[in-house]
Amino acid sequence: MKSGTTTESEDTLQWLQQQLEEMGDKEVCTLSSGEEQLSMVYLKSMTDPSLIQEQLVNRFYEMNSLEQYQQYMDSFPSIQQPQSKEEAIEALLKGSVVLFIREHIYLFNALKVQGSSVSEASTENVIQGPTDSFTEDIDINMNLIRRRYQSVDLKSEYMSIGKVSQTRIAIVYDTTRVDHAVLKELRERLGNIDADVIQAASEIERFSMKPRWRLFPTMMVSERPDRTVLNLSQGKIVVLMDTTGYAVLLPAIFNDFFTAMDDQIQLPPVGWFLKAIRYIGLLATLLLPALYVAFTSYNPEILKMQIALLIAGSRATVPYPSFMEVLFMLLAMEFLIEASVRLPKAIGPTATTVGGLILGTAATEAGLVSNIMIIIVAAVAISNFVIPVSMMSFGIRVTKYIFIGLATFFGLVGIVLGIIGLIVYLTSLRSFGQPYLKMFAIRKLTGEGK
Template identity: 70%
Template sequence: MTRSQHLDADRAKKYLQEHFKNAGDIEQREMRNEDEYVLLIYLKSICDPVVVNENLVDRFYELKSLDLYEQFIHSFPSSLVPQDEEELLRNMLKGCVAIFIRNHVLLFDALLVNAGGIQPPSTENVIQGPDDSFTENIEVNLNLIRHRYQTANLKAEFMTVGKLSQTRVIIMYDASKVEEAVLKELRKRLSEIKQDIVQSASEIEKHTMHPRLRLYPTLMLTERPDRTVLNISQGKVAVLVDSTGYAILLPAIFNDFFTSMDDKIQLPPVGWFLKAIRYIALFITVLMPSLYVAFTSYNPEILKMQVTLLIAGSRATVPYPSFFEVLFMLLAMEFLTEASVRLPKAIGQTATTVGGLILGTAATEAGLVSNIMIILVSAVAITNFVIPFNMMSSGIRVSKYVFIGLATFFGLVGIVLGMVAMIMYLTSLRSFGKPYLKMFAVDWRKKGDHRSG
């Protein structure tokens, strides 16, 4: 018995059909030449189409017999003869093409490596770890995920959204870990999108989540393939959108937006410390401006006498109430932040840095704001940018103005009531049935109402 007869072709076909069920990127290509027949099965997302066409398809029609065709395939050092179904599946997930000739199976290495056009992440930088990001080509993004997640349980379902744009969308998940209710609800919401043009992942996030008017994101957008693979391995679903360099991850809870990929790379105590720093930054950026207003205008007796006198002395030349001072400086910081985004990269950073220094120095010397206010605004700006995801940091930027308004009218009592209202609002949010503050829940597998969130 020869080595090529160890694996039955019919049994291997059934095995692959069973394991690649719902895999939208599986390709089956039949080739016929008179009485000769060959079947190619491969994952088109990780196999090079040029290699497949030139070395397998073209040669089949050029060579005169299947014997010569088989000898040609064996002439490549990377060709294999699988001994069992597991070896066949494992090599296909690594970029091999399964070639069914007569009653046996061969493997041909056609791995596609997308090295060109891959740029470092621009919004989710890490100190250590992979330094690649998604591109605007959905096939390249699928290839990046397939390379990192080599299991037949990884499924890819293809859809189109947008009546006119017909934007391609890929739903990716691990069939052994995903919750079917979440997957079913996602398919339903994507099919209900009635927009004519869909060009970005953010548009899908906006049109599929409930309620529409919400302050904090309940879906996570990421440009990192490693984060996407990690979330898929945890039972979440990834949605790739053509013409955009971001993937949508769901369900997404509050804690996910404060997790960086560095946390997984660092030693556990260091990762815990870094996450604690981000939560401390959250409270500082949200509460510090409102606490300044409350302490200076309503409740100065809570602070030590020395601190109260220091603040009063710093504000001796300021002609208007503290809430106006806070709003003036925070809005100036918002203007600088927006300008840094809109200006050309060559001059944006320099212009905003110089503008901020001149504005702060001139305002202090003119007596329009206090020295302590400059320190406070700088701390608020720095801590806001500590949050890893821009989607969450934008919502936090808006939240601090709500607390400033409460502190202006009700003082410290307004801040406490605002914190209670904020926690109640966060607990009411759902992401595909998952409680938004799920990190405090006891039952991590508890089913929820998948229409809310």
């Protein structure tokens, strides 16, 4: 498109504006100096504003004529002139500024590269794959997403929530893959949030999802751009919030919280094995303490004789019922976990490790708890940590006490009733119309989404 008419240039500008119509981070501006003027189009989240101001805007007003400015643009070794509209928008999505100077169109590379401000992920670690995480700047987060998802179909809408805080948020989605009924419902829920201050991404779920009193999250909060981009490609919606380094992904179902990015990188059999390990960990952290109470207090005849005698021998010196023993050790473990979060990072791991070792050894030697109870508590703590998303692990930590209560009063029958009740409760939950226990909340790309 090195040569052409003014009409072609105007047509390209209008076409670009139509393609970027629903992108909240687009910028279309016109520079005028006397009778001379030019237009430029770019994405604010992908470009360096200081570079645009210094190299393009300031130079335009310093030049005596548009011919001199055009000669100045031709002097850049990296400047390009697109051969088609598609080439122009592809370059724009990669961080270029599209300049319209009379009948000519130029592509000026102004890509904003985020380096020092982007840190490694701290709560969702992977063995292989990208290690960067979101920041507290919503524009940088949009940059991290667009660099991985360079499609004109990726749209963004900006709005503010919180009566006092007026926190800026962005709704990001692929318009050809998203379920527009879910998108409409999300806009309504965000508009109806009645809160003075919103400062964390998880507060969006707290104030917008119903019922408010529930144990398990129905939106996923993630700090990983790669997980966010994967969910966008599956037709889900992402909500970015300024001042927080996390994104909200929706709709989210039960299976999503047990999926790690390693599952996408590993070979399929390895990924299936890793996910199976997490579900086994879920059963262990939920049922092991309750089963210990049921077998020692109500139903020891189900166990083999050797195991029953082993448990009875280890509890010979314990002066109180098994449920009190379980609660004592589990609460002590909860104290250690909470202390490890609240203590300064320099002393937190050391203090909690030493405290756990001393507590376990002293309690066993004093005859307050059995050796088997120490093993169970350690297994429960470790199995809870295999859940990749922390919001789900918190819900599981609370749920296991419900199972302990049922086992205390009803034994194995109570555990069975608890499992049935848990399944019924999970089945009743919905995440923007998606059944919580379905295996995949992925909307396939069809003609109806366009």
